[in-house]
Amino acid sequence: MTSPADRVRRPRRLLGVGAAAVLVATFGMGAASAPADDDVASKVLFAFADPDINESSGLVARDGVVVTVNDSGDSNRIFTVDPAGGETVGVTRFSGEAVDIEALAPADDGEVWVADIGDNLGRRDTVRVTRVPFGSGERQVPGTGYDLVYPDGAHDAETLLVHPETGRLYVVAKEFIGRLYAAPETLSATEPNELEPVGSVLGIATDGAFLPDGRHLLLRNYGQAAVYTWPDLERLATFALPAQKQGEGLAVAEDGSVLLSSEGVDAEVLRIELPAEVREQLAAAEPTEPAEPSGSPDTDATGGATEGSQADGDSGTSLRDVLLSPWVVGGGLGLLALALLVRAARSTRREH
Structure with a gap:
């Protein structure tokens, strides 16, 4: 059975994972997408x-x-x-x-x-x-x-x-x-x-x-x-x-x-x-x-x-260069992941 304390910790853990996802997506995508x-x-x-x-x-x-x-x-x-x-x-x-x-x-x-x-x-x-x-x-x-x-x-x-x-x-x-x-x-x-x-x-x-x-x-x-x-x-x-x-x-x-x-x-x-x-x-x-x-x-x-x-x-650097840069693309994916995790955390609170 899930305790009230666990219900509080779970969203926090999810948000922590979400923050990590932002970092991994941003910098990991940047490294993976770096030119050969x-x-x-x-x-x-x-x-x-x-x-x-x-x-x-x-x-x-x-x-x-x-x-x-x-x-x-x-x-x-x-x-x-x-x-x-x-x-x-x-x-x-x-x-x-x-x-x-x-x-x-x-x-x-x-x-x-x-x-x-x-x-x-x-x-x-x-x-x-x-x-x-x-x-x-x-x-x-x-x-x-x-x-x-x-x-x-x-x-x-x-x-x-x-x-x-x-x-x-x-x-x-x-x-x-x-x-x-x-x-x-x-x-x-x-x-x-x-x-x-x-x-x-x-x-x-x-x-x-x-x-x-x-x-x-x-x-x-x-x-x-x-x-x-x-x-x-x-x-x-x-x-x-x-x-x-x-x-x-x-x-x-x-x-x-x-x-x-x-x-x-x-x-x-x-x-x-x-x-x-x-x-x-x-x-x-x-x-x-x-x-x-x-x-x-x-x-x-x-x-x-x-x-x-x-x-x-x-x-120089065009707007297209910026929007397609691995850092921006990775950051966008990370933010999307964070948004989904926040939504999941809110759903968890409503369920309990």
Whole structure:
């Protein structure tokens, strides 16, 4: 015989199962529907040998070395790694307190930009980028930091880009429809630098980089990558990435080699070859002017891009992409499962 206590527990158990169903459906569907890894050729370049590199999130390949940084939770430090064997050959620590470091981008003269731009809860008034030297040996430096502020409220971000010719910085908000923002051409070290919306790009971007020609950029998320023209942000191609434990980092070396990193101790760094059709399009691409966007897109009252601000609907992430994304589809199925379980719980109460 069912006791009154059991009647109370049963709906609660059902709701608990329902909540689990939402998570499983959302993330399980996302993982199951992630693109296959047969679109690109890849090889293991090396594995990080340093146990202190346990959450490689940002990646830069310059001057024959690889520079990486851990995800949030680490201190203000970057690692210089010899790709010949994966050994750490240098660690640079810089002043300040890390909040949520997520990305790196190359700078001139043996330096990188360190991007403390993570904001999972969307609460930060400003985010920060710091210019830091890399190389062999241990060093402690002050670092030159600059605060950035969004024009339309806080955003979580994991991608910092720097144009190879102009040196201008760009941040990509990590959202279902990714948004690319441009920093001022000249940064102020004393006042917040307001970012300017440029356009929509790959959703849930975890890293990216300009190609050496300065006329294309490459963005990645956990399962795929997209190539865009610059400055008009026409999406040339989207392709699947090799499977990784939690692939987040991407670097483009001076010769155009593309490297991918993943979180985890002893994580492998992969070198991939872009799909043949992408290489053909890049080779056939005509130079375009200017090297920078001609202006920001039309925006609505909330600062978002308005209809028609993208090039012929072929750039960025379309509404169809969002609606058909595995995360949205999985989430919808999970919510449906939860609704059915709630209905069953109510029926159980009425019966007793």
